[in-house]
Amino acid sequence: MKQYLALCQRLIDQGEWIENKRTGKRCLTVINANMTYDVGQNQFPMVTTRKTFWKSAIAELIGYLRGYDSAADFRQLGTKTWDANANLNEAWLNNPYRTGDDDMGRVYGVQGRRWSKPDGGHIDQLKKLIDNLSQGIDDRGEILTFYNPGEFHMGCLRPCMHTHTFSLLNDTLHLTSYQRSCDVPLGLVFNQIQVFTLLALIAQITGHKAGLAYHNIVNAHIYEDQVELMRDVQLQREPFDPPKLHINPDIKSLEDLETWVTMDDFEVEGYQHHEPIQYPFSV
Ligand SMILES: Nc1nc(=O)c2c([nH]1)NC[C@@H]1CN(c3ccc(C(=O)N[C@@H](CCC(=O)O)C(=O)O)cc3)CN21
Numbered sequence: 001m002k003q004y005l006a007l008c009q010r011l012i013d014q015g016e017w018i019e020n021k022r023t024g025k026r027c028l029t030v031i032n033a034n035m036t037y038d039v040g041q042n043q044f045p046m047v048t049t050r051k052t053f054w055k056s057a058i059a060e061l062i063g064y065l066r067g068y069d070s071a072a073d074f075r076q077l078g079t080k081t082w083d084a085n086a087n088l089n090e091a092w093l094n095n096p097y098r099t100g101d102d103d104m105g106r107v108y109g110v111q112g113r114r115w116s117k118p119d120g121g122h123i124d125q126l127k128k129l130i131d132n133l134s135q136g137i138d139d140r141g142e143i144l145t146f147y148n149p150g151e152f153h154m155g156c157l158r159p160c161m162h163t164h165t166f167s168l169l170n171d172t173l174h175l176t177s178y179q180r181s182c183d184v185p186l187g188l189v190f191n192q193i194q195v196f197t198l199l200a201l202i203a204q205i206t207g208h209k210a211g212l213a214y215h216n217i218v219n220a221h222i223y224e225d226q227v228e229l230m231r232d233v234q235l236q237r238e239p240f241d242p243p244k245l246h247i248n249p250d251i252k253s254l255e256d257l258e259t260w261v262t263m264d265d266f267e268v269e270g271y272q273h274h275e276p277i278q279y280p281f282s283v
């Protein structure tokens with residue numbers, strides 16, 4: 001939480017105004033922010049200076065791991081976060097690759113689970129790394145990447161948090177996650193939860209201790225219509241101690257994740273928070 005607030009304050013104090021063509025809005029922007037989460041100690045990085053919809057964030061992550069490409073599937077899991085990008089973005093609505101309502105195209109999980117090979121067939125990056133890590137193998141390339149420039153034109157949005165690298169040091173698993181673009185008031189609140197939960201889940205499934213998750217962000221920004229709420233409301237609040245995340249210990253395999261896991265298999269203990277803040281969302 002301290003790292004999050006420090007980044008928000010840095011944006012307010014040192015951010016530069018940058019025009020964004022895609023949304024037509026200006027953003028206060030800084031480059032490079034690195035956060036570290038102690039997953040082994042279960043210090044769940046949930047924002048306490050406003051109410052956080054953590055189930056929605058975890059649902060988004062599970063949807064990526066299942067390879068979902070439809071906002072309807074995300075809704076069914078428990079999050080509406082892809083509705084706007086799938087159904088309200090003018091450029092995507094006019095894109096010939098869009099197959100209909102709620103289609104997101106070849107984004108995130110599609111690349112993670114079904115990366116198209118030029119010579120035919122697909123690659124399941126997640127299955128490969130889970131199989132390796134379960135056998136104690138770290139080939140120094142245990143990477144899940146959603147970043148496929150050759151297919152950007154076939155999806156509604158380029159992935160923001162796009163690459164996750166797992167590292168096994170003896171019996172402890174670490175994660176380094178890389179994010180190219182970060183909406184600090186909205187997206188980051190979810191992304192912190194996702195990085196933490198991804199390491200906790202994969203460590204549990206592959207039978208290792210969870211260590212540290214490193215979250216490396218390049219372009220961190222606040223949209224112009226979010227600045228006042230951040231500066232005058234959220235940053236005036238005192239944070240509470242972090243809560244803890246509990247994951248159902250019966251989740252033991254990728255197949256479990258794919259078949260029966262719901263948001264009821266996740267619990268947060270000791271979450272104290274301030275009032276919700278509704279930040280404007282830019283499509
Ligand atoms: N401009 C923008 N910012 C983002 O953070 C973002 C995108 N676009 N597009 C793709 C995904 C979708 N994400 C989203 C979308 C919506 C919320 C959101 O509205 N959050 C509210 C309510 C959440 C709820 O009720 O479940 C919040 O207060 O956190 C958060 C992340 C993150 N990503």
Ligand SMILES: O=c1ccn([C@H]2C[C@H](O)[C@@H](COP(=O)(O)O)O2)c(=O)[nH]1
Pocket residue numbers: 022157158160161181182183184186187188191
């Ligand atoms: O997980 C996510 C997904 C998206 N975002 C934010 C970052 C940007 O504000 C937009 C994406 O716009 P681009 O023009 O493609 O950079 O969505 C996020 O913070 N986290």
